[in-house]
Amino acid sequence: MLKPKQMSKVLVIGHKGMIEPTIETLHELHVMHIEEYSGGDHFKIGKPLAGAEQDSKKLLKLRSIASFLGLAKSYPSGPVNAERLSSELEEKLEALDSDVSEKLERKLSIEADLKDVETKIHEIEPFLGIPINFDLCRGYDSLHVFSGTVKKGMDLESKLRDITSEYLLFTNSTGIIILFIPIAYRTEVSDLLTECEFSEVRAPDISGTPDALQIDLGARRDSLVRDIESLASEVDSIKSQYKEFILASEEFLTIETQKKEAPLVFATSDHAFMIEGWVPDDEFETVRSRVEEVTDGRVYVTKIDGAVGGGNVGDCDDSNVPIEFDNPGIVKPFEAVMNLYARPRYHEIDPTAFVFIAFPLFYGLILGDIGYALILLAISLYGRSKLHGEGWNSLFTVLIYCNISTLFFGILYAEFLGFPLAGLPGHPGLIHGWDTIPLFAGLGGEHITYPIHRTHIVMTLLVLTLIIGVIHINLGLIAGFCNVSKMHGIKAAILEKVSWMVLQLGAVIMLLGATDIVSGILPMGAGILVLAVIMMIAGEGAVAVIELPSILSNVLSYSRLLAVGLSSIGIASAVNLMAGMLKDSGGLLIVVAAVVFILGHGINTALSVIAPGLHALRLQYVEFFGKFYEGGGRIYNPFGYKRIYTEE
Amino acid sequence: MAIDLAAAGIDQILANQKGLIAIGAGLAVGLAGLGSGLAEKDIGSAAVGAFTEKEELFGKGLILTVIPETIVIFGFVIAIMMII
Numbered sequence: 087m088l089k090p091k092q093m094s095k096v097l098v099i100g101h102k103g104m105i106e107p108t109i110e111t112l113h114e115l116h117v118m119h120i121e122e123y124s125g126g127d128h129f130k131i132g133k134p135l136a137g138a139e140q141d142s143k144k145l146l147k148l149r150s151i152a153s154f155l156g157l158a159k160s161y162p163s164g165p166v167n168a169e170r171l172s173s174e175l176e177e178k179l180e181a182l183d184s185d186v187s188e189k190l191e192r193k194l195s196i197e198a199d200l201k202d203v204e205t206k207i208h209e210i211e212p213f214l215g216i217p218i219n220f221d222l223c224r225g226y227d228s229l230h231v232f233s234g235t236v237k238k239g240m241d242l243e244s245k246l247r248d249i250t251s252e253y254l255l256f257t258n259s260t261g262i263i264i265l266f267i268p269i270a271y272r273t274e275v276s277d278l279l280t281e282c283e284f285s286e287v288r289a290p291d292i293s294g295t296p297d298a299l300q301i302d303l304g305a306r307r308d309s310l311v312r313d314i315e316s317l318a319s320e321v322d323s324i325k326s327q328y329k330e331f332i333l334a335s336e337e338f339l340t341i342e343t344q345k346k347e348a349p350l351v352f353a354t355s356d357h358a359f360m361i362e363g364w365v366p367d368d369e370f371e372t373v374r375s376r377v378e379e380v381t382d383g384r385v386y387v388t389k390i391d392g393a394v395g396g397g398n399v400g401d402c403d404d405s406n407v408p409i410e411f412d413n414p415g416i417v418k419p420f421e422a423v424m425n426l427y428a429r430p431r432y433h434e435i436d437p438t439a440f441v442f443i444a445f446p447l448f449y450g451l452i453l454g455d456i457g458y459a460l461i462l463l464a465i466s467l468y469g470r471s472k473l474h475g476e477g478w479n480s481l482f483t484v485l486i487y488c489n490i491s492t493l494f495f496g497i498l499y500a501e502f503l504g505f506p507l508a509g510l511p512g513h514p515g516l517i518h519g520w521d522t523i524p525l526f527a528g529l530g531g532e533h534i535t536y537p538i539h540r541t542h543i544v545m546t547l548l549v550l551t552l553i554i555g556v557i558h559i560n561l562g563l564i565a566g567f568c569n570v571s572k573m574h575g576i577k578a579a580i581l582e583k584v585s586w587m588v589l590q591l592g593a594v595i596m597l598l599g600a601t602d603i604v605s606g607i608l609p610m611g612a613g614i615l616v617l618a619v620i621m622m623i624a625g626e627g628a629v630a631v632i633e634l635p636s637i638l639s640n641v642l643s644y645s646r647l648l649a650v651g652l653s654s655i656g657i658a659s660a661v662n663l664m665a666g667m668l669k670d671s672g673g674l675l676i677v678v679a680a681v682v683f684i685l686g687h688g689i690n691t692a693l694s695v696i697a698p699g700l701h702a703l704r705l706q707y708v709e710f711f712g713k714f715y716e717g718g719g720r721i722y723n724p725f726g727y728k729r730i731y732t733e734e
Numbered sequence: 735m736a737i738d739l740a741a742a743g744i745d746q747i748l749a750n751q752k753g754l755i756a757i758g759a760g761l762a763v764g765l766a767g768l769g770s771g772l773a774e775k776d777i778g779s780a781a782v783g784a785f786t787e788k789e790e791l792f793g794k795g796l797i798l799t800v801i802p803e804t805i806v807i808f809g810f811v812i813a814i815m816m817i818i
Contacts, residue, residue: 427793530818545818548811639804642811646803649810704800707793 100385116726132349215258234286404432409719422480428717448702450491457503459492500537504658555644562713581625589618661686759813766809773802
């Protein structure tokens with residue numbers, strides 16, 4: 087806890103003949119983070135093992151099949167034996183491939199046909215109702231055929247008669263005309279048509295009358311659509327038949343290619359290979375004994391000392407060390423919260439444990455409502471059992487922690503969906519007979535009671551939240567002190583971090599003096615304040631003066647613990663008030679009241695995840711981490727694979 | 735509309751003052767909220783842009799986005815102090 091896993095830089099050197107068992111062992115151990123070899127004078131970058139190319143081809147084929155089938159990753163019913171899979175992989179993959187490519191071809195040809203038919207239907211549409219075969223519109227020597235649209239309301243026929251009586255005109259409701267005239271009148275008729283704003287619509291190059299064609303093509307389209315549907319169900323049956331095989335063999339091939347391509351990051355000479363990487367300290371002995379055992383001691387595994395800086399941490403660049411969290415299981419889900427920000431650096435304090443305490447605490451302090459806590463607990467418990475995967479699991483577990491804390495504060499505040507459970511004089515609570523018990527006096531004439539009515543002791547809670555802020559920020563400063571003293575020595579740590587604490591002390595003394603709570607200490611406070619500023623300038627330079635007001639805004643920022651909570655109560659009681667008023671009106675409005683109640687609290691439940699979550703998170707990220715945390719460590723990504731669908 | 739002080743009596747005057755305080759408190763939170771919103775809209779859109787390009791920037795983006803939120807908290811503190 088508080089520190090990332092301690093790492094050692096490790097060198098694995100051996101004869102090239104031993105490369106395969108070494109890779110096999112390292113892959114199985116899944117603990118070594120391999121550093122990529124980028125080339126040099128004496129060594130070359132290694133070549134992939136035999137069979138790597140075939141495996142990647144198969145993998146590519148498999149992935150394209152999976153994407154054609156639209157296969158989604160799901161939780162396996164039971165892992166497949168890797169050896170059996172490897173023996174039948176080739177044959178099964180061939181069968182699957184031929185099945186799928188036949189389907190794919192059919193799908194493409196049907197889709198092309200369908201597109202063709204749809205285009206034709208679209209072309210015919212304007213001509214519907216004209217009783218001539220399209221064949222008759224083409225191929226004359228002595229006739230000319232116009233087909234197209236003219237402006238509506240033009241008396242075309244009478245004007246035509248002025249030119250000639252030898253014509254044949256067809257028209258329909260969509261405004262299309264087909265006009266046959268002897269070729270001799272072509273120019274005159276063409277001029278007339280221009281007058282009527284003629285625009286040509288070519289008759290489609292099909293034979294048949296429009297109406298008959300429409301029926302034919304419509305039937306053809308329907309049959310093609312049915313074909314596609316039946317094809318889709320065939321694809322579905324392939325999908326369900328091969329699903330487990332595809333998922334398992336994808337995993338199998340991924341592992342195989344990973345192993346076979348591993349030498350690409352190794353350094354090799356003509357006869358030897360060298361792997362450089364990082365192994366957690368407590369795993370080093372296992373790695374060494376296993377590798378030496380498998381290779382009869384012909385591969386040499388050694389630690390490189392001083393890679394992460396032994397005594398003098400400040401001189402060492404720790405940005406290369408891969409970071410693996412080292413937290414107990416209960417804290418683990420909060421590593422996701424850390425990953426959202428940045429992994430710690432190697433020599434830094436890992437604040438996951440602080441976040442584990444402060445985040446749910448702040449969340450509960452803000453929300454503090456039994457009703458919402460129970461709803462969200464139910465949702466997150468259900469979600470955790472239904473949705474698998476590391477991300478979901480962490481998210482829901484964090485939500486569960488947060489809502490246990492919310493439940494605790496809910497009981498302390500005795501709030502249920504915005505209703506006070508306990509009564510105040512003149513205001514009965516939801517539970518009859520539960521009266522608020524006065525305990526002691528708070529600030530500004532307020533009375534602390536059990537249960538706590540947040541809306542009645544705003545001033546006291548405001549001061550309380552600011553005190554929480556001071557404590558949290560000073561925790562951050564202490565962590566910062568540890569970090570700086572480790573990296574740059576105790577003097578720098580005092581000047582950079584302790585100065586802020588001295589500043590706060592000075593401010594408090596001045597405040598006590600100025601308000602005459604303790605008289606005559608105002609000058610002392612001012613002196614301490616000046617001392618703090620001098621320390622800061624000595625530590626961080628004159629720029630530090632610009633940072634001075636930030637301590638005030640940081641502390642004030644914690645008043646959101648109260649503010650966001652009050653706004654949540656505000657929304658909830660507004661919903662309750664509206665629903666109550668509707669209910670009292672009676673009749674059908676009772677149904678409306680129920681809708682308002684459910685909808686309103688539904689929205690407020692969603693807000694209850696977002697608002698307290700984001701604000702509690704912000705207090706960690708901005709106010710707390712700002713005091714000490716740098717982050718930016720590399721993610722520890724050990725060579726190996728977490729099998730889901732296969733087993734050895 | 736002028737208030738006849740003598741006729742209104744002390745209760746009425748106090749009630750009017752309370753109303754003015756409430757308006758003042760509302761303005762303190764509301765205007766401060768507007769200020770936060772104005773600042774956050776630009777930062778937020780830039781942060782989302784950065785986040786889509788590089789996913790690791792989520793944490794940093796979130797922090798930058800919520801920094802101006804402190805403004806409305808100041809407004810809130812002032813409002814509370816006015817009301818009480």
